[in-house]
Amino acid sequence: MSRWTFYTAPGTCALATHIALREADADFDLVKLDFSAGQQQSAEYLRVNPKGRVPALATPQGVLTETPALLAFVAQSFPDAKLAPLDDPFAFARLQELASYLASTAHVAHAHKRRGARWADDPAAHEAMRAKVPETMTACAAYLETQIAGPWAAGDRYSYVDGYLYTIGSWLEGDGVDMTRFPKLTAYLERVGNRPAVQRAVAEAQA
Numbered sequence: 001m002s003r004w005t006f007y008t009a010p011g012t013c014a015l016a017t018h019i020a021l022r023e024a025d026a027d028f029d030l031v032k033l034d035f036s037a038g039q040q041q042s043a044e045y046l047r048v049n050p051k052g053r054v055p056a057l058a059t060p061q062g063v064l065t066e067t068p069a070l071l072a073f074v075a076q077s078f079p080d081a082k083l084a085p086l087d088d089p090f091a092f093a094r095l096q097e098l099a100s101y102l103a104s105t106a107h108v109a110h111a112h113k114r115r116g117a118r119w120a121d122d123p124a125a126h127e128a129m130r131a132k133v134p135e136t137m138t139a140c141a142a143y144l145e146t147q148i149a150g151p152w153a154a155g156d157r158y159s160y161v162d163g164y165l166y167t168i169g170s171w172l173e174g175d176g177v178d179m180t181r182f183p184k185l186t187a188y189l190e191r192v193g194n195r196p197a198v199q200r201a202v203a204e205a206q207a
């Protein structure tokens with residue numbers, strides 16, 4: 001296999017990597033899984049990603065998963081796309097700091113809405129987790145509102161973390177966050193959403 005194959009599903013965090021791939025003008029095959037049919041748990045897909053999750057990127061070197069790792073990999077694989085400050089360890093770590101927050105805090109808080117079965121078997125516990133989501137995601141939005149240094153998260157230069165912040169940010173309203181409290185984040189999400197690569201990835205993921 002010489003081409004990359006990218007595995008995604010509509011409405012998921014995989015959009016972040018999909019956006020980075022389109023921003024980098026990468027050449028890859030797109031495979032969309034149907035979660036409603038449980039394709040993420042099919043024997044065929046579990047051979048690609050035994051975790052049964054998206055995103056996954058199959059490369060000639062092997063399969064990579066986990067959004068922060070994939071975003072850094074895309075940025076490093078396509079240096080001309082300038083998706084990260086590759087020659088500045090501190091600035092690069094700042095991007096990873098935000099990407100890690102999105103993966104380990106914001107995404108996990110969001111998952112308490114529909115994926116409570118990961119953490120408890122009791123339906124009442126699922127309901128309690130769901131009820132907490134507007135509060136925890138509002139706290140995430142308040143933090144993210146402070147993390148937009150310029151037109152883009154890192155300041156003047158668009159980076160791989162913008163497509164990720166856009167992906168998670170677009171879940172906030174549906175998670176019960178009053179976005180009128182976060183004007184900077186709201187304007188930022190619109191700005192990122194206007195980028196051609198973002199619009200292309202969103203359209204391809206939904207099609």
Ligand SMILES: N[C@@H](CCC(=O)N[C@@H](CS)C(=O)NCC(=O)O)C(=O)O
Pocket residue numbers: 011012013014040052053054055065066067068103107115
């Ligand atoms: N830590 C992983 C999370 C991956 C993940 O949980 N993806 C979700 C979609 S947003 C998924 O594949 N869920 C399928 C399932 O729970 O069955 C990352 O950041 O890439």
